[in-house]
Amino acid sequence: MSNEPYSKEHQEYLKKAKNRKTAIIITQILILVIFFVQWEITAKLKIVDPFLVSQPSRIIKSLVKIYNEGTLFRHIWVTCYETIVGFVVGTLLGILIATILWWSDFICKVLDPYLVVLNALPKIALGPIIIFWAGNNQNSIIIIALMISLVVTIISVLSGFQEVDEDKIKLLKTFGANKFQILRYVVFPASIPTMISALKINVGLSWVGVIVGEFLVAKEGLGFLIVFGGQVAQLDMVMMSILILSLVAYLMYEVVALFEKKFVKWKS
Amino acid sequence: MSKLEIQNISMTYHTKEGETSALSDINLKVEDGEFITIIGPSGCGKSTLLSIFAGLIEPSNGKILIDDKEIKYPCSQIGYMLQRDHLFEWRTIYKNIIIGLEIQNKLDKDSIENVENMMKKYGLSSFKNYYPHQLSGGMRQRAALIRTLALNPEVLLLDEPFSALDYQTRLAVSDEIYCIIKNECKTAIMVSHDIAEAISLSDKIVVLTKRPGTVKSIHDINLEIENRTPLKAREAPKFREYFNTLWKELDVHVE
Numbered sequence: 001m002s003n004e005p006y007s008k009e010h011q012e013y014l015k016k017a018k019n020r021k022t023a024i025i026i027t028q029i030l031i032l033v034i035f036f037v038q039w040e041i042t043a044k045l046k047i048v049d050p051f052l053v054s055q056p057s058r059i060i061k062s063l064v065k066i067y068n069e070g071t072l073f074r075h076i077w078v079t080c081y082e083t084i085v086g087f088v089v090g091t092l093l094g095i096l097i098a099t100i101l102w103w104s105d106f107i108c109k110v111l112d113p114y115l116v117v118l119n120a121l122p123k124i125a126l127g128p129i130i131i132f133w134a135g136n137n138q139n140s141i142i143i144i145a146l147m148i149s150l151v152v153t154i155i156s157v158l159s160g161f162q163e164v165d166e167d168k169i170k171l172l173k174t175f176g177a178n179k180f181q182i183l184r185y186v187v188f189p190a191s192i193p194t195m196i197s198a199l200k201i202n203v204g205l206s207w208v209g210v211i212v213g214e215f216l217v218a219k220e221g222l223g224f225l226i227v228f229g230g231q232v233a234q235l236d237m238v239m240m241s242i243l244i245l246s247l248v249a250y251l252m253y254e255v256v257a258l259f260e261k262k263f264v265k266w267k268s
Numbered sequence: 269m270s271k272l273e274i275q276n277i278s279m280t281y282h283t284k285e286g287e288t289s290a291l292s293d294i295n296l297k298v299e300d301g302e303f304i305t306i307i308g309p310s311g312c313g314k315s316t317l318l319s320i321f322a323g324l325i326e327p328s329n330g331k332i333l334i335d336d337k338e339i340k341y342p343c344s345q346i347g348y349m350l351q352r353d354h355l356f357e358w359r360t361i362y363k364n365i366i367i368g369l370e371i372q373n374k375l376d377k378d379s380i381e382n383v384e385n386m387m388k389k390y391g392l393s394s395f396k397n398y399y400p401h402q403l404s405g406g407m408r409q410r411a412a413l414i415r416t417l418a419l420n421p422e423v424l425l426l427d428e429p430f431s432a433l434d435y436q437t438r439l440a441v442s443d444e445i446y447c448i449i450k451n452e453c454k455t456a457i458m459v460s461h462d463i464a465e466a467i468s469l470s471d472k473i474v475v476l477t478k479r480p481g482t483v484k485s486i487h488d489i490n491l492e493i494e495n496r497t498p499l500k501a502r503e504a505p506k507f508r509e510y511f512n513t514l515w516k517e518l519d520v521h522v523e
Contacts, residue, residue, distance in 0.1 A: 171354050174322050175368040175419070176342030185367065189358045264358075 054239040062236040071220070075241075078221040079210055080248060082138060086145025087206035091199050093146070094153025101154070102161040102187065103179065119155060123147040124212050136217050144216075145209030149202035156201070160194030161187050196260045203256055207249050222248075269336055271455045272298040272321075272423055277330035278480075279316055289480035290316050294330070296474060296483065298423075298455060303446075305458045305466040308476030308484075309518060314459040317481070318427050321457065322348040334423065344372065347421030347454075352432045353412035355400035362387070362396040365415045372419065379418065386414050390448060405433050406441045413445055417452060424449060426458040430465065442469060442498050463518070467491075467510045468498035475517045485517060 006014070036056050042048045043055035050058065066072045101108040127144055134140040168186050177185065214223025222241045229237030279291040290313040298304055306314050319325045321332060323341030332339050339345070355364045365383055369375045387393045390410050400408055409429070416424065429445065430438045446469055449456050460466050466473050467489055475484045491504040501507060 165354070167350055167352065168354050168356070170324060171348075171350055172367075172371065173324055174346075174348035175371045176344075177371045181371050185371065186356070189356070192358070 090149035141213030
């Protein structure tokens with residue numbers, strides 16, 4: 001930062017920009033507050049049925065209860081763990097397979113129709129089979145999460161690889177670069193933004209996989225709490241889990257966004 | 269002995285639709301330190317010819333000799349400059365300049381010193397750690413040239429190196445690049461479709477015919493001025509004469 005005094009006009013411009021940013025944040029928070037307050041009031045006045053839609057105060061009670069039982073963080077951790085493993089492995093494996101397909105045009109052409117079919121297939125449909133193969137446990141959940149993000153990653157990263165400017169590759173070829181060097185010096189670094197956007201999509205997809213997986217097999221985790229709460233007609237517990245889920249999913253997305261900032265600093 | 273000799277180069281492209289003859293029986297001699305430009309109607313195979321020199325595509329026929337020896341690719345005696353600078357956005361200017369050295373595993377004390385000297389000489393050392401998007405078009409083009417020169421090639425190939433720049437920048441940059449090339453005593457072969465640019469830079473202009481391209485005529489450019497630079501060349505009385513001759517040679521019809 002320079003210490004040069006800015007012109008008055010520029011100072012005003014900066015001030016305006018700052019004010020606008022504050023206004024946006026305040027409005028965002030306000031929406032959240034109004035939403036919860038009206039929820040609480042309408043439920044208290046019985047305008048909506050608190051049994052069906054729950055109520056912020058009852059959600060907090062439910063939260064305190066689970067916290068006192070000592071299992072709250074365990075549930076959150078289990079779900080986060082499954083999601084992180086799912087999307088990290090899904091992304092890495094996807095990038096690896098995309099690299100192989102980029103390397104061999106033949107394999108790529110051969111596998112093309114299979115990828116299209118796999119992409120179109122709702123991976124959740126494989127749930128029961130995966131449970132049979134991997135067991136009625138956490139592994140199945142992770143595999144379901146991984147399957148959901150894998151094919152999307154392969155397809156998007158591969159198209160990122162293929163969109164790398166031909167002339168940049170040509171440039172390296174004039175230096176006598178071999179295929180591995182082309183991958184290392186151009187194709188891979190040029191595709192980092194694509195990979196990170198794949199990562200961003202995968203975070204969301206893995207949540208879907210993990211929650212569905214927990215619906216099917218789990219004995220713990222936020223997905224389990226949602227199903228269990230539904231079964232015993234405890235909508236407070238369901239709502240609480242959904243709120244925690246939204247918060248954690250948001251945080252995880254922000255971490256990936258931070259990651260992006262670090263790795264594509266040359267863009268700004 | 270010529271620096272570069274091209275003997276009977278022909279090129280035929282094969283596609284499912286059939287075969288196209290792009291170049292037919294090209295013969296050319298380039299002397300050491302000469303700047304020659306190849307011009308011709310669009311689609312005459314100019315860029316194909318350059319790609320063949322660079323070893324990016326293999327000709328159907330013919331051979332290329334440097335100092336009377338047939339070239340084996342990849343060839344470190346030849347440097348190639350593309351239409352756009354193609355600096356990698358994720359690498360700093362310095363990192364961009366040494367990429368050729370990295371690939372050929374030639375990154376040592378001497379080569380680094382050479383690169384740093386060139387950066388200093390051509391006004392880039394203070395931008396060493398900048399990213400390409402922070403530099404002007406002219407600086408980027410200079411960086412691209414130093415990247416090519418870092419490998420110390422004897423012959424430079426330039427594929428319409430200024431065509432991505434706007435007119436004013438283009439004049440300034442061609443001046444700079446020309447001086448660097450002359451300063452480093454390199455032999456240069458440029459491909460262009462701009463007659464004025466060709467005259468302002470070259471010692472010799474080769475005109476190709478329409479597809480399949482073959483050498484139509486060769487013109488020695490002698491502008492009879494002292495301390496020639498591309499900008500000064502444009503003011504030379506003989507500039508217009510050459511322009512008219514080449515214009516007629518190219519036989520441009522607008523249909």
